[in-house]
Every structure is written in C-alpha cells, then in structure tokens.
Amino acid sequence: MAIQSTITLNNGTVIPQVGLGVFRTPDGDTTVNAVTAALEAGYRHIDTAMIYRNETSVGEGIRRSGVLRDDIFVTTKLWNDDIRARRGQDAFEESLERLGLDYVNLYLIHWPADGWQQAWDDLQAIYASGRAKAIGVSNFQRHHLEELLANSDVKPAVDQIESSPQFANQELIDFAHTQDIDVEAWSPLGGTGGTLLADPRLSEIGAKYGKSAAQVVIRWHIQRGVIVLPKSTHAERIRQNLDVFDFQLSDADMAAVNAIDTGRRNGADPDDFDF
Numbered sequence: 001m002a003i004q005s006t007i008t009l010n011n012g013t014v015i016p017q018v019g020l021g022v023f024r025t026p027d028g029d030t031t032v033n034a035v036t037a038a039l040e041a042g043y044r045h046i047d048t049a050m051i052y053r054n055e056t057s058v059g060e061g062i063r064r065s066g067v068l069r070d071d072i073f074v075t076t077k078l079w080n081d082d083i084r085a086r087r088g089q090d091a092f093e094e095s096l097e098r099l100g101l102d103y104v105n106l107y108l109i110h111w112p113a114d115g116w117q118q119a120w121d122d123l124q125a126i127y128a129s130g131r132a133k134a135i136g137v138s139n140f141q142r143h144h145l146e147e148l149l150a151n152s153d154v155k156p157a158v159d160q161i162e163s164s165p166q167f168a169n170q171e172l173i174d175f176a177h178t179q180d181i182d183v184e185a186w187s188p189l190g191g192t193g194g195t196l197l198a199d200p201r202l203s204e205i206g207a208k209y210g211k212s213a214a215q216v217v218i219r220w221h222i223q224r225g226v227i228v229l230p231k232s233t234h235a236e237r238i239r240q241n242l243d244v245f246d247f248q249l250s251d252a253d254m255a256a257v258n259a260i261d262t263g264r265r266n267g268a269d270p271d272d273f274d275f
Helices: 029-041 055-065 080-084 088-099 116-129 142-150 170-178 200-209 213-223 235-242 251-258
Strands: 006-008 014-016 045-047 073-078 106-109 135-138 158-162 182-186
Touching (some): 029 055, 055 073, 073 088, 088 116, 142 170, 170 182, 213 251
Parallel strands (some): 158 182
16 A cells, blocks of 8 residues: 555544545546545545536445445535525435445535525534534635634644645635635645646656655645545556655755746635535
C-alpha cells in the first residue's frame, strides 16, 4: 500500500490528506473502476456528491474493492436544489441509499445557496444521529463562515474550496485555519481543460525530484496543510497522484509554485453563481 498522511479534524475524526475526487466521472463502470483502482492503490478517501450522479457507482466500487468500510473515508454533499427546498435530511437519506452505506464520514453543504442556514441545522441533526461522522461546508467564503460560526454550536470540520497554484485562495485558507477549520481543495490541478500542468515551471521543479508536474502540485497542497482531491479515471495516474510522500519541496520551490497564482478562478464564484 502507498504511504498516506492524515489530518485530524476539529472533532477528532481522522481524514486521509489525499482523496480521489469523482466530479464529472461518468456513472457506471468508469466510476466503479476508478474507485476500485484507487482503493487498490492505497487511497482511503473518496469524495463524491449528489449532483455528480455517481454515488451508486462509488458505493459499488467500494464493495468490489474488498476494503473494509470502516477503513474508507467517504464524503458526499447536499445539493443546492435540496438546500432551497429544505430537504436536507431527506436528501441525506437518499444519498445513503444510493451509496449503499449506513453512514458517511463527512457530509457537506455543497454551495452557500439560499437557505443554507436551515440546511446547517439539518446537518447538525444528522451529525448528532451519528450517520455523518463529521459535517462541513463547501465553497463558503469568509463571510459565510463568520455567519455560521456566530450562529452554530457545531463548528464545520472542513471548507472544501477551489484552490490550485493558479488560484491559491490562500487568504481564505489562512482564515479557516485560524478557526480550526480544515480546508479541502477541489480542482487542485487547475480544473478540466486547464493549462496549469503544462506550465514549464512545474516541469522544471518536478525534474529535480523525479516527479511529474501533477505530483509537484499535489505535494504543494500537502505542504500547505490542505486536503487535496485530485481526480482521474486512469489507474496509472490514480497511482501516481498518491505517490507524493517520498519527497518534499524546498522553500524555494514552494515559493516558485506560489508565484504561479493569477488570482483568477477557474470555477464559479461563491458570491455570484446561478445554479
């Protein structure tokens, strides 16, 4: 099994620092095979969502892997339509049914859609029931977190946000960390159709360590203390994305990756989205 590192969340739940993301991974054999390949490679963290439409396949991949359920960290998310319709608890039950699981390790509000405050009450009830071992949010800006923290007895365990060398989002990460909220990075390699991995600066850094541009970026996230969710459907790339624990970027190389930041998002703005 590949070496893996973990982070202990603010409620004591332990999360593997690298997980397999399955955003835009088609339902059916593609997702089943990706999940199985990841678990065989040593991953113990799978991140899905209702809106990805592949929860059923994620659950099937887990079962086919033969890895014990209690050894796998599974995340899914409450979608915006269900937030607005105040269907938090019903939507959670439906996700569990699709996954074929009795519990998830982490349940997130996917975006700060209208009604997210009520949705957080639903997540607190789910957490109290033990069917989600931790709860958190995704795409919350600082002002969303501040509102939540001022009005909740339960602190979110994580905020899953867009972060890559092109859009580091470091100020938000720093604020979350001051509040004992861990951060997960989605689109950590720059997103679908992006140009990040073709940046020669990353290739040059990778050459020093015998690593690919993607491995350099994943290592950069790890050294920032961020939980990273690279996605792939190719077994060899899935394995490579976890092969990042046998080297450490120097301070100079970390600074060189930091310098790639453009300040521009590749994804939607949490303060201005229309879905």
